[in-house]
Amino acid sequence: MSERMEQVLSEARSAIESAASLDGLNAVRIQFLGKKGSIQSLMAEMKNLPREEKPAFGQKVNDLKNEVSRRIEEKQAELAKEAEKARMAGEKIDITLPGDNLEIGTIHPLIMIQQQLEDLFLGMGYTVAEGPEVEQDHYNFELANIPKDHPARDMQDTFYIDPNTLLRTHTTAMQMRELEKANGKLPIKLICPGKVYRRDDDDATHSHQFMQCEGLVVGEHITLADLKGTLEYMASAMFGKGRKVRFRPSYFPFTEPSVEVDVSCPFCNGKGCSVCKHTGWIEILGAGMVHPHVLEMNGFDPKKCSGFAFGVGLERVAMLKYGIDDIRNFYMNDLRFLKTFDRFD
Ligand code: PHE
Numbered sequence: 001m002s003e004r005m006e007q008v009l010s011e012a013r014s015a016i017e018s019a020a021s022l023d024g025l026n027a028v029r030i031q032f033l034g035k036k037g038s039i040q041s042l043m044a045e046m047k048n049l050p051r052e053e054k055p056a057f058g059q060k061v062n063d064l065k066n067e068v069s070r071r072i073e074e075k076q077a078e079l080a081k082e083a084e085k086a087r088m089a090g091e092k093i094d095i096t097l098p099g100d101n102l103e104i105g106t107i108h109p110l111i112m113i114q115q116q117l118e119d120l121f122l123g124m125g126y127t128v129a130e131g132p133e134v135e136q137d138h139y140n141f142e143l144a145n146i147p148k149d150h151p152a153r154d155m156q157d158t159f160y161i162d163p164n165t166l167l168r169t170h171t172t173a174m175q176m177r178e179l180e181k182a183n184g185k186l187p188i189k190l191i192c193p194g195k196v197y198r199r200d201d202d203d204a205t206h207s208h209q210f211m212q213c214e215g216l217v218v219g220e221h222i223t224l225a226d227l228k229g230t231l232e233y234m235a236s237a238m239f240g241k242g243r244k245v246r247f248r249p250s251y252f253p254f255t256e257p258s259v260e261v262d263v264s265c266p267f268c269n270g271k272g273c274s275v276c277k278h279t280g281w282i283e284i285l286g287a288g289m290v291h292p293h294v295l296e297m298n299g300f301d302p303k304k305c306s307g308f309a310f311g312v313g314l315e316r317v318a319m320l321k322y323g324i325d326d327i328r329n330f331y332m333n334d335l336r337f338l339k340t341f342d343r344f345d
Contacts, residue, residue, distance in 0.1 A: 255288025
């Protein structure tokens with residue numbers, strides 16, 4: 001091998017040896033074996049040689065070319081192996097790492113109460129009605145016997161959207177829709193749970209948004225005794241067996257008579273404790289007999305039928321049932337609070 005060839009071989013060897021990547025090695029291949037590479041230019045020198053020297057020279061350059069090719073191939077296999085090893089190392093799974101936590105939600109406590117009430121009343125043959133949260137004055141107030149300028153409008157500070165549209169202040173609005181829809185057809189037996197809104201300043205016991213569930217029964221010979229029996233059944237189902245209820249006179253424009261309903265304290269069984277402020281009773285809802293004028297306005301003859309209605313605050317029930325002391329907890333979306341309810345049913 002000529003000196004020049006020796007030199008090319010030794011340059012190629014060290015270039016191949018020090019190639020650190022497949023790309024780098026490819027550059028070396030082009031440098032030595034490419035069309036304009038050093039070995040090709042050696043080939044080009046052949047034309048200057050005397051004829052008889054040409055075959056031997058050609059053979060040598062070919063040997064050189066094969067040698068360099070072989071070395072490049074070897075190096076290529078080596079580099080490919082290393083790259084594969086590095087890739088595998090990068091993909092290595094550490095089976096001792098902690099697993100990804102799958103966050104599973106819980107049912108919101110207010111929805112839990114709503115579902116419990118729905119189950120309870122469906123079991124007694126009631127249906128569950130729905131209605132819009134953005135409501136017309138007509139259903140929220142007018143049909144509920146609260147005409148414009150009626151002082152009772154002040155009882156419920158209202159979010160108005162325009163003079164005739166508002167965020168419903170009570171589920172009674174749905175009661176009115178259902179009465180109107182029935183158009184005098186008896187009997188009516190339904191509950192309507194849902195969100196309601198009032199312009200209250202939020203504190204531990206008030207929220208501008210809360211939930212109610214209204215109950216409405218209209219038929220022949222429906223009396224206050226039916227209301228009391230129904231509420232006693234509901235109170236026992238929600239707060240534990242043997243709850244008693246008591247009625248205190250109250251006022252709602254859409255019921256006559258109207259009552260405020262207390263439940264015998266489930267914490268002390270009526271003996272008196274800090275929850276019931278030592279009275280043995282806890283106020284939970286408003287109720288009454290559907291006002292004859294409301295029946296009339298909705299196409300029922302109050303001489304032929306009567307009805308009872310009640311409206312219960314779901315927050316109030318949930319707070320008592322689960323010992324929650326701040327209504328804002330229901331609306332803060334604090335997972336620490338919400339997650340505690342995966343233990344209840
Ligand atoms: N609508 C009343 C309130 O929001 C509750 C109620 C409903 C009272 C039905 C009597 C009958 O306070």
